[in-house]
Amino acid sequence: MGKPRGRPATIDRAAVRETALRLFEERGYEQTTVDEIADAARISKQTLFRLFPSKADLVWDDLDDGLDRAFRAVTADPEPQTLAQIVHRVFRTPAELADPAQVTSLRRRLRLVGATPALMRHTTLDTLHERMTAAVGRATGLSAPPELVARTLVAAGLSAMIWWAEHDDVDSPAHVLALTLRSLAEAAPA
Template sequence: MTTDEEVGLRERKKQRMYQAISEAAITLFLEKGFEKVPVAEVAAAAQISKPTLFRYFPTKEDLVLHRFADHLDEAARVVTARPAKRSPLDALQRHFLDGLERRDPVTGLCDNVHVLAFHRLLYGTPSLVARLYGYQEQSEKVLGEALSEAAAGTPDAEAPTLTARLAAGQIIAVQRILALENWRRIDAGESAEAVWPDAVVTANRAFGQLRSGLTRYA
């Protein structure tokens, strides 16, 4: 019989393999360019076979987007874990502002040279941008489910699931646009410290627009 400890050990080993393969790939992509590195070269760098690599990462783009895997359900987790008296939108706004303050790369407000190099690789490769939209679509789905659960026991409990999904789409889009704008300014040469005050003002304004249009979750 397999114990919980053995399952946990196996899962940790699997996650370490994901991380090692992804980091080997990103190092090569940054050095040579995404399009110029064949998957076979990534497999060789990670010391695994090509079929083994594809068992972990179905597409070449997934090798890069793995860095976003932990963030896929982040917005949903924020909604689920929020204090009882805090609305979903308030919790998401607070979380984004906290991310700006700690210069979380996901907010775009990070001028670390390694983060900038990764973002240039990501936003400069059309196939990666297209794959990123797929990740964001999954984020919308799980956030929509979290918003539906958050409405349970409220006057809006009978609202259609599509209503929550539409709200989730707008929230994820706002976060994406804010992050992209922050990154563009930093990529143009501004420091994170210089951009931060404007980023906070813009984020508050954006969430204010959501709040005025999404009263169901405000």
Template sequence: MISGKRPGLRERTRRAVRAELAELAMGLFAERGYAATTVEDIAAAAGLSKRSFFRYFPSKEDVVFGDAGDVAGRVAAAVRERPAGEAPWACLRAVLREWQGPIHDARRGVAALRLIEATPVLRARLHREREELLGQVAAALRERPGAALDAFTADLLTAAA
């Protein structure tokens, strides 16, 4: 199970505000373009100050990518928690099967993917996010008890999975 504990009211409220900000931002990006939309524009559309915006997102880019970085760390932790005797490929298949939904939910859909493809800074960020996920999962695969994988093999298995 990915997480059996339900977040508290404060965390649920925070997630709701983040989701609303992201939705507003995506609408503004579609209407005006990513580069022409400022953090101030997004905050104003949500009825927040610029400072309040930064309580929810560290940067404008993070509005597009949401919790992708958090998901990477949690997927890596799930790899580390798998049984020690489990083969690396079986481990990856089990974890990725369990995490398939949350990994895809971390993306923002077709509109976000189109925006990312059309915006060089976001395209570069997507590549960094993917590399970070692959790196964290490959490292977790090597760190499992009894794992005798070299870095190349762990990277190759992770990329293939």
């Protein structure tokens, strides 16, 4: 299929992202080229890169918006918070999505992240580590260095979200994370 001549009047980012996601699921992330995505989305490669600076951004696109909302909720409270409050506010966001299409898209993208090691090195995760470290640094009652606690929470939180995405019968990643953290606490030596 050839591309139409000239620039389209508007380009639907979500539709381009959906096209890429479908190709990643059919062919594999590593096996799908940017040229194939641009061709399937009926846009130029240049336009694709203008919308999504990297191939990984097609998967991670707008997930950082949810993180921004979560961390705004954490930092909006001027009082120091407990670790439990931080975890609840940061990892509850996907459960709050009311639109079933958004939930489906999030699950598909998280499944892809879990299955693709290259996607685990995205800048969104670097930002998450930084923001979690800052939030945890303000928390009360810590007995471990904030950076260590933050890295542990990010790893456990991302794992919980991926597990949630892979299991359609699980209600929320926050619930999965809470169960996991409780189990880890029970395993800690007294």
